[in-house]
Amino acid sequence: MSLEMDLSVVCLLMLVLVCHGAGHNETFQEARCKKHGPAIRFPFRLDKQPVHCGYDPRFVLSCNQRNETLLQLPTSVTLNIKKIDYASRLIIAADPDNCLPRQLRNFSLSQSPFKFAGQYQDDYALFNCTSKQGDYYDPISCLGVPGYDIYAYSSNNFLGYTDLTNCTKMYNVPSIPSEMIRGDNILHLNWSEPAACVGCEEQGKFCGWKKNTSKLETECYEKPKSNKGKIRKIEGAVATVGSVLVLLVLLAAYRVYSSDKAAKNNQKRIENFLADYKALKPARYTYADIKRITDEFKDKLGQGAYGTVFKGKLSDEIFVAVKILNNSTGNGEEFINEVATMGKIHHVNVIRLVGYCADGFRRALVYDYLPNESLEKFVSSEHGETSSLSWEKLQDIALGMAKGIEYLHQGCDQRILHFDIKPHNILLDDHFNPKISDFGLAKLCSKDQSAVSMTTARGTMGYIAPEVFSRNFGHVSYKSDVYSFGMVLLEMVGGRKTIDDKVENSNQIYFPEWVYNSLDKGEELRIRIEKEGDAQIAKKLTLVGLWCIQWHPVDRPSMNTVVQMLEGEGDKLTMPPSPFASAGPGRMHANMPGRPHYQALEVISETE
CATH class of the missing domain: 1.10.510.10 (Transferase(Phosphotransferase) domain 1)
Known part of the structure; x- marks a missing residue:
């Protein structure tokens, strides 16, 4: 059995015993994406933990390749969680790419349990300007490119004192706090659910699901006295585990290991396929290339079951259609399928594949743009x-x-x-x-x-x-x-x-x-x-x-x-x-x- 298999067994055993496993008498085990990252516990849970470790899917967090803690909002906006304050029900978040204003157009909290943390909210209009706009306004540095800057003006600003001659209005953003457009890349959010958890932290307790009931209710639980107490309880529980339970744990661990191995094999299969595919004409692009080609996914052409199509530009004369594949496309079969098939086709009545992107879990296909849709x-x-x-x-x-x-x-x-x-x-x-x-x-x-x-x-x-x-x-x-x-x-x-x-x-x-x-x-x-x-x-x-x-x-x-x-x-x-x-x-x-x-x-x- 490999070291990776051993770690899987130990981690799963810990979850079985500590996270709702030992008769649901133990407090939920805290998890972290990295050593000094935010502690993750109820109502939050990591996507790799059992479902009952968290409140509902809206509180699911994940870890990226840099071991940052990520929260996915219902509007496909991803936030990097810097800190979670359970006592005041506050999370401090940032944009993973260090440019929070870039997510403004898609940002919405309407379907999430979160709200802006007690800050005054205002409507803003974003302008694209080719000259500096006085000394009172600073441009949004991460949105600008050589030749023009992006400015955000509040609905309270009197634009009569602002020279917008060299500016073009881009779009409006309603009801956001000013910190979202500043260069600090920091956002404060509160959460309100579940209501029964209010006050648990002030009492020095943790919140969790109520035991011995079929209803979905929560209550406060005493925190462990110390880490030594936790260790003794876990050691005691491990000592009483019978041979049947050990067998079940090993079987479950093997399934976790097999699933992780399958995911790695799928990624390796894609990379091997693309290595063999180099001899063909379609170019390979990075995800940064795709964002540049589509001007940050500005012009949406349509959406289907497998992804969203955007209009892009390789040069002033060459336009393309870029299909961004959904992350839920399984083992990459649809991606490999289309790239492999298109590589065999050269016909006037079949669309031409210009290139593709396979940058980690991000995948895209680049085609000729046809103006008549x-x-x-x-x-x-x-x-x-x-x-x-x-x-x-x-x-x-x-x-x-x-x-x-x-x-x-x-x-x-x-x-x-x-x-x-x-x-x-x-x-x-x-x-x-x-x-x-x-x-x-x-x-x-x-x-x-x-x-x-x-x-x-x-x-x-x-x-x-x-x-x-x-x-x-x-x-x-x-x-x-x-x-x-x-x-x-x-x-x-x-x-x-x-x-x-x-x-x-x-x-x-x-x-x-x-x-x-x-x-x-x-x-x-x-x-x-x-x-x-x-x-x-x-x-x-x-x-x-x-x-x-x-x-x-x-x-x-x-x-x-x-x-x-x-x-x-x-x-x-x-x-x-x-x-x-x-x-x-x-x-x-x-x-x-x-x-x-x-x-x-x-x-x-x-x-x-």
């Missing part, structure tokens, strides 16, 4: 006008998408299954050429085998193929991307979502089924038509979409066939069987012209 903006009624693109342009976009997906399926050394084809992930350049993006859910498989095994469904509701939910419809394969592409085509034709979660009337007609029934009856499509030829394009896109959304994968065309269908004449396309007449697995497979009879697809494992 995503296809969703032009096909969803939620985003205003949906008719700004002509039918010819919609057809060009559909063909470009199809060629991009065909390249993913056939043009690389390994087949790439995207699993999240939707309008939001189809970006448009300044000429409205489509580029497929967001490969966080993509999987690789051998080109000579057609199916991939999956343990959980992945994708976006409304675009996920039936077999991804239930294997009764067939194996998951590249045909799952074909289904998603078909739903996007029908959404382009309908000019609105194919699935609308906001519709309250369940009897409202489902657009793909309505358009199929209209074509089946020989009726004209009642959709917007602006000039001659539009109707033919709309019908072609509709027929291709309906072929792609057949319930059983074997009934859908390959993307190579889809490209041929989109490049050909629409009047030569045949009507597909109805995807809506029977969704059950017992439906007869409809034969598509030129398609070989159904053959079972062998299930293979995902490529690691």
Whole structure:
């Protein structure tokens, strides 16, 4: 057993005996991030301690690599806790990067148990100035850069005596104490919960959960007489621990050790992968580079399940889109997945990866910036006008998408299954050429085998193929991307979502089924038509979409066939069987012209 394993066993044993373990008779054990750091005890706890050592998640603290004590506020603002005064319920905090004013725009205490410590609060306006503003005002030094300074003016200041000719207003910050904009980098906060803990410290006691009750109530506990008393109690408790308890402690310690080892292995796996990745073109940036490129994350473009996208600038002429991945992205699989996948792709209809950042736990992806945003903006009624693109342009976009997906399926050394084809992930350049993006859910498989095994469904509701939910419809394969592409085509034709979660009337007609029934009856499509030829394009896109959304994968065309269908004449396309007449697995497979009879697809494992 290694030294690290021994330390894990000892630490866990201490927690079991002292922190709520020995019949909950012992006072909560104090913890620190470093020897002279603030003492951490109830209502606070370290994130590595058991949940019952603290009051609730809002009081959870953590230690960074410099052994500083950190508090994460609900608004993603991180504070470095310098001191905790339990008697007066006061914490003295600072910004970890020594620039508290930089957190002003996101700073909020509304969802936290903390409040400003009895100081007068005022509204401030921040100005960017290219010249010094008199002798009465000092700039915020940590925000300024060569060429301009940042000044904060209180709502009580009479700006008539201030020359703001060379200044530009940046933003307002409401109700903050003046110490947040001074250069001291110090902030005083009080906390108020739990109410039953008030007065414990004045009585020379600690506060903790009330024992022998199922209710979440707190009470005051006597402090240990001395450290020697603590040691004797712990020694006595350890001496009485039976063999079963020792076995349980060792097992729990091993799990802690394994978890920590797994986290280190994940970080090492990312570093090894990036070392092998150096031969490819994308550049590696530090987190400081990312902050500089995005101008401190000034221009937010959007947010998704895996992270937030900001507009950035590499030079006066080169703009980029920077996706900051969430810290909760697990073992880094989504990061490695996207970087590794993008490194294999070089196609006009697939977004280009410019670079990436893997700076400790901070990870980011840097892409080309496309000014026309995503296809969703032009096909969803939620985003205003949906008719700004002509039918010819919609057809060009559909063909470009199809060629991009065909390249993913056939043009690389390994087949790439995207699993999240939707309008939001189809970006448009300044000429409205489509580029497929967001490969966080993509999987690789051998080109000579057609199916991939999956343990959980992945994708976006409304675009996920039936077999991804239930294997009764067939194996998951590249045909799952074909289904998603078909739903996007029908959404382009309908000019609105194919699935609308906001519709309250369940009897409202489902657009793909309505358009199929209209074509089946020989009726004209009642959709917007602006000039001659539009109707033919709309019908072609509709027929291709309906072929792609057949319930059983074997009934859908390959993307190579889809490209041929989109490049050909629409009047030569045949009507597909109805995807809506029977969704059950017992439906007869409809034969598509030129398609070989159904053959079972062998299930293979995902490529690691």
